[in-house]
Each structure stands twice: as C-alpha cells, then as structure tokens.
Amino acid sequence: MDKNAFQLRSEVLANEDAGQRYRRMILAAPEIAAAAKPGQFVNLRVGDGLDPLLGRPFGVFHAEPDSGRVEILYRPTGRGTHMLAEVRPGERLGLVGPLGRGFTLEKDVEAHVAVGGGTGLAPVYFLSGRAAAAGFSTWLLFGFRDCSFGLPEALMRRTGAHFRLSSDAGEAGCLRGTAVDLLDLVLDRELAGKRVALYTAGPAIMMKLVAEAAARRGLPCQASLEAHMACGLSVCRGCVVALKGTAPDGGVLRRPVCTSGPVMNAAEVDWDRYLQGG
C-alpha cells in the first residue's frame, strides 16, 4: 500500500502571536506539506515528555508544497496548548499527518462559501485559499467575539478570497452578529440567486446553524468535526461521532472523526448528539 501519511520529527520554524489570541506555528514538514489537503489535520506532540502523552489534532491552516512548510493555528486554552506556546523556533516536535478526509470542492456551483469560528478558522482558511487560487469565486466568513484585535491583515489577504467578518459589538469592518448572521447576509445580498456550496468549521452550535441554513436553502454543506482523539488513524476507535441512521446492531450509528471525517456531509451528522458531546 502506498504511504499517504508520515511520521516526522519536525523543526519549528516560527511560533508567534497571530492576533485574536491565536498563535501560528510554522513547521518544516515537506512530506506533509506536499500531501495535505484543506480539511485534513496533523497530530502534533507538544514536547518529548510522557505527560501529556498524546498528540493534539490541529487542522492544517496553510501548507506550501514548494517550501515544505505546514502551518497550524491554535489558542492556548488547555495544558497542552499552553506548553505548545512555549516551544521555540529550532526545537523539534513529533508530527503525524496529513490525516483524515478533507473538504471536497463541490462541482457545478458559482461560489464556494466557507464559514468559520474559533479554532475552526484553520480548515476553512486553507480551503478558501486553495479554492481562490484555483480561480473559483470564494468567500471566507468568520465570526469573532471582538473584532478590535483582528488577525494580521497580510495573513487575511493571503487567501485571495472575499473576506467578511462579524463580531458581537460590530466594530468598524465587522457585521454586528454571528458568523451565521453574516452567512445569511452574504447569501441574500451578495450571492442572491447563485448556486453556492457551503463549508464550515468551528463551534458545534455554529456548525449546526450553518447546516440548518444549508438544508433550508437546499445548498450542499460540508462540516469539519472535532472529537477527543488518540491515534488519528482509526485504530483506537476513540473519536467517534453520531450520524443520523442506525448501526447494524440497532444502536446509534457512529463513525470515527479521524478517518470518516473530520469533514463530513453536514446533512448526515446528528447535530443534537454532537452538541452534547457525542
């Protein structure tokens, strides 16, 4: 069988503030940079110690086959990500990837619209960059709590997609409201009457509302899911999520996020169970 995932000790090239409490880590990972597709993820260890033990899954934020660089975006929230924030350029970290099924660009549509929030920025950002580079009309909509400390302008422009932001207070340049409000506005005003495909990643409630908007409007929608995960290769069977339908034994139909996803058809996800954590 051909190898399509790689285990590396990857050099950290940069680990810097990226605005909005995000940090961006740039890793030297040529095999992964060449193979990674939007929506795929990497499993990154935060150090060589035994605690924490497991790698952390991060959606690929950006990958450059030419330079061999892979970027991830994270927020220091838990113990592992706080340790990650302390890593310095030149250190090496255990990295496995690319993993999972990424987004598939829908055919026969006039615009691709990616909707993200929280750490869901990474997969939709990567997707919108690749879609825009391929010449498609692409929109990246992102919801923040507070727009006053936004991402660096240069990073935003890099995607080449039409960029729209929302925030709770509606500062200059931001729609006041949620990413879902922003989606409704863009679909009704700027893409009215167009055949559109939706892609979403971020908080569970946001993805559920985007999936409902897609169903209401009859649009295809793909969602990038998250779960507690160990291996990322579907051998531990730890990261299952519930889908609509019934398992062969009559129980809840569940699939591993790591290989059946993380990107799934939003219409197939049991969003109420997903909101409750499984």
Next chain:
Amino acid sequence: MTSRFDLSARIGPLALANPVLVASGTFGFGMEMARIAEVGRLGAVVMKSLTLKPRAGNPPPRIVETPAGMLNAIGLENPGIDGFLRTILPQAGRLGVPLVANIAGSTVDDYVQLAGRLSHEAAGAVAAIEMNVSCPNVGAKGLHFGVSPELLEGLVAAVRSQAKLPLIVKLSPNVGDIVEVAQAALAGGADALTLINTLLGMAVDVRTRRPKLANVTGGLSGPAVKPVALRMVHQVWRATRAPIIGLGGIATAEDAIEFLMAGASAVAVGTWNFIEPTAAAELPEKIAARAAELGAASVSELIGTLVCD
C-alpha cells in the same frame, strides 16, 4: 554488529522472525496502519478483538488522557466474525506479516464458536488465537472470566478442544494473584500467555462532577502501567516458565529488553502506536542494536536473564 544479532523469536509453538508484536486494539486489523508504517517488519500483528456479532461500541467520550497514560472504554467495537472473515481477513492477509486473531465473548460458547470458526475458516491466514478474557461473563453475574481461576480454566479448556491453532490467553491485571490465574490458563491448555491487559481506572471532571468517560470506568494503558506489567510478567515467568508476550507501556528498545529480561519471550507495543505509529515496525532493529551493545547475540540470550539475589 547488529546484522549478526539473531532476532528470531518463539512463543510456544509459534515461530516468528522477531519478537515485536502490536497489542490488540492498538493497530486495527493491520491494514489501517499500512498507510504510514512498514507493517511487514513486525513479528506479528495481534488484531482487534472479534465477537460473534458486530458491536457498535460505547458512546463517547471513549478515551481520556491521564499522566503518562490514557483510559479507554471503546466497548469492543468490531465488525463481528462474519464481516472479519468475509472482508477484512482477505485484505489483512496481503500485509505479509503473521496475524494473530483476538477473540472476546460473554459466554463460554461465544469463545468456543469463535475459535472453531477461525480454526476451520481462517487456519491458513491466521497464525494463532489470542483470548481476551477481560470481559463480563453473562452466565456468572457479569464476573470477568479473567478474574476467577476456576472460570478461566474451564473457559480455556473448552476453547482448547476446538482451537486447531496456537492458543494464547491475555490475562487481566485486575486480580489479586496473577500467578494463580496464569496457572489456571495453562492448566486449561493455553500455549502461551499475554501480560497485561489494561488496568481498570477512572477519571473525574470536577467542574461537571462527572466521570470523564461515558462508561464511567475504563482501561489504563501507556507508560504509566509499565512497572506493574513488568512485575506481573516476572512473577508469572518465575512461577510457570511459560512463554509470555509482555506488554504495558513499551515505547523503546530499552523498554522491550526490560520485558525480555523479566521473562517475556516476545513483546507487544500498545498505546505507543497512537503516539508514534511507525515505532513498532522500527523496534526490531533497535532491539538488535541495543541488545548487541549489552553483549547479547540473540533474543533467547535475553529472556528471563534478570538477576535477583
């Protein structure tokens, strides 16, 4: 120097190219890992537990990380013996590595049927059968087969009568006297023993006052359990001299050699497959290099050589 080291291993009647296996439940059926690891370099792949009927497994959260380890309560999710024989075994059989089938049941008859079907329908493709006995016995008020010497001996003897393949019993560490259950498994006819399965544990979320696993309790594995596993391997080796597959927290060649010295005839990598999925396939070469540094020329020169005054 390492090229002259003899890596060949023997687990009772089972002869293998090297002593490195992977633990059931940590490597799928083997082919899931072929996308990243050179699976053919392993001594054998011990496949995920099979039951008679397909099982969907437990609701999530199924796993939680703990210091130097993790807890799991997967619930034996598997496609069942029919799905295994029909669709999985033909694929796994092309990996070019000996396969060990792991079976689990809730009655003696479940195990007997599973062993019989594997012996008759998969004898050419499967090198041995490993019994997961850390399962509740519905006929004995949910008591686990692996905690009662009497239950275990009867179970192994029943399976032995149907199994035409080498029979390995994977022991639960959640017992008062590991030697007693090991002797019971051997008395029932086991060719070899695997030590240890996971240690029963739990984790608590103080904010929600809830257990972190949906199943409340789960099995602890990873480097945290290594000292317990080494102790049990050594106790059983001293008392029985039986062939043992040692596992529990193995990540490095040094870890593996510790188990061999404690009395194991072979070792298995478990949780570490989740962290470094290529590590197990690279371990035979690393064992050869480290053992040669220690002055050994073969695996058999390491087994049970622990010096205790």
